[in-house]
Amino acid sequence: MSLKQQASQGAEVNEKMAALMTNSNAVRAIASAVQGTLGPKGLDTMLVDKFGEVVITNDGVTILTMMEANHPAARLVINIAKAQQEEIGDGTTTATVMAGALVSAGVEQVAKGVPVARVIEGIRAGVRRALEAIKERAVHLEDLQHPRVRQVALVAGREHQDIADLVVEAASLIGREKLLEPNFKLSDTVVSEEGAENQVFMGVIINKETMNKQMPRVLEQVKVLVIDDALEPEEIEDEALGTESGFARYLELQNQFRTNIQKIIDLGVGLVLVDRGVDDIAEEMLTDAGIMVVQRVLNKELRRAAEHTGARVIKRTGLRKDLAELQKHLGSADKVLEDEKLEQVWILGGHGKPMATVLVGAATEEVVGERERIARDAASSVQAAIKGGVVPGGGALELAVSREVEKVRENIRGMAAYGVDCVVEALRSPMAQIVANAGFNPLEKIGDVLAAQAEQNKISLGIDCDTGEIVDMLEIGVLDPALVKIHALKAAGEIAEAILRIDTIIKMKEYNKPSDEGAEH
Template identity: 50%
Template sequence: MTESSFAKNLKEDRFETLLNNASAARVIARAVEGTIGPKGLDIMMVDSFGDVVVTNDGVTILKLMDVTHPVAHMIINTARAQQAEVGDGTTTATIIAGALIAEGAEQILKGVPVTKVITGINMGIERACELLNSLSYPVNTLHDQLLNNIAVIAGRGYRDLAGLIIEGAQKLGTEMIKDKDYKFSDAVVAKEFAESKVFSGVIINRQPVNRDMPSSITDAKILVVDDALKPDEVEGQALRTDAGFQHYLKSRGLFEANLNKCIELGINVIVVDSSIDDLAEQILSQAGIIVLQRVSGREIEKLCLHTGARKIKRNVLNSSMELINTYLGEAAQVITDEKLEHTYFLNGKGKEWVTLLIGASTEEVVDERERMAKDAAAAVQASIKGGIVPGGGAAEVWISRHLETMARDIEGMESQGILAAKEALLKPFCCMAANAGFNPLEKLAEVNAAQKNSNSAHYSFNSENGKITDMLTEGIVDPTLVKAYAFKAAGEVATAVLRINSVIKMRETNSNINGNILE
């Protein structure tokens, strides 16, 4: 490719790219700035069919936004990563990322080398995480009142949801909550018209195959089939031959024998990943066995964990009864709720599993309450795992003041990147103050003064009356892990965006260049 043709593919020069990327980041951040804090408002999302989602959940807003700019997608992916890792703090991460990109771009436009800005931002974020950890307090018991406060804050003020979350956490116990492979937010299930409650067990979003099957069973013996429950198939053409028809009859007979084997084993609940055929439905229904078909893989995983069952393929049913018995799970009770169209598996013999059933009056409200409950559950789990820090933006104000001191003590242009990090970390505080109806600069000055005078990071403003108060005394705290991950995630995406020198349009796949087909 010649130099002139290469130049034609350059989309923008260096500073145009920087400004374009910074603008995209600001648009994404502004979309969620009005939702942060106890006084944050909701966003209405409307699709092309007129379907509506009303929420102030950051990651939900970002996932549903119609965006095309690659930098916007990078920030949205950062919010998704925050959600997947710690389950909360997506709005904070997005706002800080947008501010970091804007502040970094401003320094670069002033003539500070990109590498110096990026190095400074990394230094600032690293120091911010160290300071954050120094402010952290451990949560030593599931009965700590601060845990309930965290659930209320993350659940956007809904104390009924917070109560359910804390009750569920106490049922599970500290060991389970701290398990690195367990996500407490997965315990949340929302249903329209359901009565909100916490119970030891799992919900399968299916009913028995037909009404002749029992609606409840005590002392359930459970078989989980990760396959279709039907005889081996015989091709249509093969059925026309004598050998093929004999094979068909043999497979049907073997299948029927396997079903009778299940009955002899005392199996009274069968959960199937795929479908069951008419013969299986008839035999199992007559035997008084509950069969749930087309159950999702995620629900099956929960069921196996809680009941101790192990998934099998249908050919395992050809094995001995002793072997099949080793795959079975148990539950004290299985109950079908016909109104809500789901089935409860209660008090399984496997791993302890608590389900938080969240009810609401309409489909739209159910979805939002589920999001709030999941955020609250994730925040509680993060607090138990990593401790808590003063909330209300107090920690960020304290940290930003230390970053300013750090920048003054450093010789070199990296100090400008540290100052960019300092300004970005203040952005969520300023948004919360503005959303509460106060002047952000005025509140920032008051909080800084209170923290300096008391030599404490505990002070911030009360969003109800604007008074400066001790956040720990007021019970306003945030999970340390959520903030730390938000700082790191925002820093990573911001430095990645600031490193972009130019944007070049890629050629289409299988395009013809100089007469040669490239594949």
């Protein structure tokens, strides 16, 4: 091979390595932005926008979603963290820290000459074994009153005892069966208000006021109608109004609309929830009848109210049905009241499915926002714990699992073993960061814990972040949901594989889609 060919190959290798290093640095930058928040001694991050608005938070996904990130690899990490949040509701910081460690370790191996394909092969094998080991060690919780349920809420709730109590009470009110439903999220029951008192109640909150002050403030034994539409007459085109037949149709629709509103009154409905706007005629008739009307209700709140009261959602055209049919669409509740101070309508004691609401209060807007995020994390963790069981927290489980993954190395051929090493390093990163945030030497403490776990055959041994001593995480109540660990590791593996597979970065040319594209010629 000529010197020119060698130089060309060398340049190509350097270019591919440069792409890998660039992406790796972006991932590490994202990980460093959240790693300081990990563990009981983790600190807060202040996010400031161009207008000087400030958000102070310890919540990993909030930091990731609100921070400015332009690099494509950084956005990849953020998107996977969002997916973790959507799926489980917690563990995004752990996932990001492990992803940063996994990518860094993988790049180091590639820089030493290990082929990327072999590194990825090893990472897959290591992650697969780690996931099996986590599932094997999960302890399932059947009783919502079990003390470990509260400990999960307390750990995820950053030691806020009042929030942990609220979340556990809400879970108990809702029940295990509801918590196991795939589409139900306990975190959606959390709301926060500046100046509100902490409480849990069986009911839902609509974050809107009634349409006017002439409507009743409190109703008892209420029939509820939920309209997923505008409560307005059906529209007719302006051009049609100019014709005699069109105007006649307009008058017909107006009369039909009045008849429909009268049906609502005749049914004895006390509360009407509307997805969109309400016509003046309807407002006047319903107000005169002593009916409470709330318009432009968020779709999520509308659905929760319907589910809790047992109402069947209806469109405005459905109001043409006769009274007997419409009666079947009504829900009911023990009490409906408007809180003028909080500008909310509360629906209490619905006769449909059980639905609890966790109301978290605080003195200021900034603090109440953070308390809501904490409560949502605690709620998500409690639900995940009920679904998939619990494991020791504080990074203890990941450290124990790393010892299991090391055994995979003995049975794997060739250079893929170096990829397994990357997984071992990533699994040790959560405890390393937690210990570092607490002010201790992570290398020393991890060595001590690994030796103690092997000597005592206890996977739950970890570090007390107050004293630096080795303690049993189960005994001191530091527990995490197994599903949080499983999804965090999966997410880290996906990020690492995606980043390591990229060896070339090419900027796309600007492309403006022609305005007439797709038109017939």
